[in-house]
Amino acid sequence: MTCVQKPSSIVKKAVMGLTGLVLFGFIVGHLIGNLLIYAGPEALNGYALTLRHLGELLWVARIVLLAAVGAHILTAMSLVRENRRARPTPYQFQDTIQTTYAARTMAVSGLVVLAYIIYHLLHFTFRVTNPHLSHLTDANGHHDVYRMVVFSFQNPWICASYIFALTLLCMHLNHGLASAAQSLGANNQKWEPRFKKAGCIISLIIYLGYISIPIAIYTGIIKAVPGGHL
Amino acid sequence: MTLDPKVPDGPLAEKWDKHRFQMKLINPANKRKYKIIIVGTGLAGASAGASLAELGYEVESFCYQDSPRRAHSIAAQGGINAAKNYPNDGDSIWRLFYDTVKGGDFRAREANVYRLAQVSNAIIDQCVAQGVPFAREYSGYLDNRSFGGAQVSRTFYARGQTGQQLLLGAYQAFSRQIGLGKVKMYPRTEMLDLVVVDGHAKGIVVRDMVTGQIRTHSADAVVLATGGYGNAFYLSTNAKGCNVTAAYRAYKKGAFFANPCYTQIHPTCIPVSGDYQSKLTLMSESLRNDGRIWVSKKKGDKRPPAQIPEEERDYYLERKYPSFGNLAPRDISSRSAKEVCDEGHGVGESGLGVYLDFADAIKRLGENAIREKYGNLFHMYEKITGENPYQMPMRIYPAVHYTMGGLWVDYNLMSNLPGLFVAGEANFSDHGANRLGASALMQGLADGYFVLPYTIGDYLSKVKPGSAKTDMPEFQDAKEEIVAKTKRLLGVKGKKTVDEFHRELGHVLWGYCGMARDEEGLKKALVRIPEIREEFWKNVCVLGSNEELNQSLEKAGRVADFLEFGELLCLDALERRESCGGHFRVEHQTEEGEAKRDDRKFCHVAAWEYKGPNASPERHKEELKYENVTLATRSYK
């Protein structure tokens, strides 16, 4: 394959699109899992336990995700570098016609999301940022994900930082979803506006789904002990 | 001196076949030893370049634009004719031939025109094979439309961008040869002189328009495909860069210039709006298929068109030429527009315009059908004038568009200078005194794809390859002459800009040698033009230096040649004491105001020979022999 030595611009676009879609798949799955918080501690903690017992499959998923993240970031870096080089002298007066804020800030939103993912992993997966909240166990002696989440989001700073990062993630998705269709060649005259709209709606749904959790916790709709007090 | 057109004998329909058989061939392995210079990359130049390189010749190509794709053939809108007879409406090679000869008012060489009609079908095949997206029917087969001067639908088109699509087809074939290394392309390079060695054209002098370097190139044959000279009039539908320099320099080196007075004024252009105007925009003649041309019957009527009731409108083309109506040939339509405007019926602020009205067609076919056919033309009109032609009629007026005259060539498209071939609009060959719509594209591609590749081979088979070298004195002399001329232009340091001189020349030519010409006016022009020229060389202001990209210098060189050429144009118009096609002499008209030919005295090509800076050029004649058609008065009534 010609793209083995030096990937062509179109192969790079395709890599961005494909890895982006893999990550999008993860984001959707992750959201569905997260939403179990509304079903109470048993549901969420049980789900966490199931995940842990997946064993090898979990590792496969992790490796795929990690590879996707790695390829997504490396390709993006190469794209940004090449694109900067492609216009060494900027315009004195620059205007745009139909590009969006989301499209123009993909690199920035991507970087913020990356920083956020690292923090998020340290927070909930490696449990190093808030150890006093994240090593609790539930009645069955399993890791109490539910209370970890609830206690975390009762903190306004954590809450705000999550909402901020999610805003950028969904902007990133908004441009990324429609772009993936274009870059992978699925677009045509008829579908172009549909993909655009779909990208917008899907990313909005995901956004609302994710931020509903910290908001619900912070406003007390979800409580540490369901039905009880704080 | 007799001009031998070298028309092969035998029946008309067999001449070309027979001639192709009689021409000498060059062994495929030897072709690469021959180098051919092609100047210009329009339809004729690009198609010739691609075809010759495919055959194996080494080709060097030059154009003044930044890319060969931008040659002005690209601006042709309407279409290309061919005798395919796909619509089954009675077309044939013979009919296309006859229409073209008649359209040219019986001033073209029969054999050339017949060959043009013969190869027309192969052009369409070639273009389709290259991926030219011609308009198609829902069946998937090619669509045709009708054009001025014909009663059959034989015009193939690609929306309103036919010239562009044909040129891109040729450009792509040509680019393939550049990519293969068979063609060496020099863009942004202008030819400034022809080099003649022992009577044979062997090279050119060029200026690199980026660095200013003036250098010479040698070859075994030179092809000029450098377009027409319409820009002599300053305002025309030609691109700003179009010029006569290459052809005029060849003329000064001994090539004969034929019929310079045959200029075509296109009837459907957007009227002039002010002094600052830099060029005129053509609206395709195809619009006349569905548009109706009219003016108010009342003189000086300033009412908006919608308020002029039907019975007060004069559809003058339909009235005067009931059988062709709005599709009367270009020269006739243009002159009729001038007449009604001169009588005071003109529309618009300047009074120099007539209406082209689509209201009936929109009523009959619906706005969408009209949009599909002419959408981009309507769009263009609206952008320029700010008026919506779906709601109010277009305003149009004639403008200089095409020049039928050009360097004299024989049947092989070779000028009287051996080794100098001339193709496309730059030669005088096929259109006589008036070109029919959609025939220019046909001729350019016929010359390049299907005539030159044969006839150049025949010439080259008789010469030794690589005999001319750029270190020969002829090359050095020609180069030095150009260097000196450039220095002179830069050295005048006067007060007037090049454009001011060009506009002045344009006014004189349009006024005295435009749609209607008479002896008195032409004589005035012949006094006035040398005056302007003299002042030019005393008072022109060209800033900057030669050793840089210098657009004023480029223009100055071109205008200097126009200022000499304009005189030749008027002289030819003066000497042709008859009216024919685009050349209308007021003294020679019928009682109804139609052009009146004088076949007894003027059924010939006038070919002018340069005799030096202080002598009048000599007028040679090539008698036109009509063996297959009878000379008739053109009638489109």
Next chain:
Amino acid sequence: MNLTLKVWRQKHKEDQGLMVTYEAKDINSHMSFLEMLDVVNEDLIKKGEEPIAFDHDCREGICGACSLMINGVPHGSEKGITACQLHMRHFKDGDVIYIEPWRARAFPVIKDLIVDRSAFDRIIQSGGFVSATTGGVPDANAIPIAKPDSDSAMDAAACIGCGACVAACPNASAMLFVGAKVSQLALLPQGKIEREQRVLNMVRTMDEENFGNCTNHFECEAACPKEISVQYIAQMNREYLRAAAKQ
């Protein structure tokens, strides 16, 4: 009307270049943008200053020579036209207009507002054709082509090669130009035979010419004077991925 122009002036390729301010006085609203520049140039010449160099030729929107960035938008902000078709009626008295050349590494400035776009020619030379040599082709009606395909090919073929897509793209990418030609020829049966080699070669040349990458801003489509759709970029992507996978 009177206008203030801020124009990029650069003597030659190596020159640094800078923005220079000019006053354009008594501009008629019927003038085209280039005619306005003609008037300014005539004034400059009379004052003994070198006129502003800019590419232009047909002045009717089809040759693709004119290449002006007008207030940050290629060919100005009116839709579907080139700079030569832009009329001064779209400006008002007192406006300040920035005029700059196309900016891209692949389009180096030669002088003032003139850039070198020969990279486009080299892309076409590497594959933007059907290898049909002159003669020896079938009758034009031998292969019917479905009207929607032929219409779509024509939409793509409308490209005038002006480079506005590159100028407008935040990444100076040439994907719309290349996509239009790849798609036009891939849509037609005559071009299908070479479609794979064509797209691979053209994209390789495009990359070698240092154009940027497409990140789907679609500014190219918005700036294109012939309003060529970005669907042709998607089609090129499809063509390329298919061809690359086959190789």
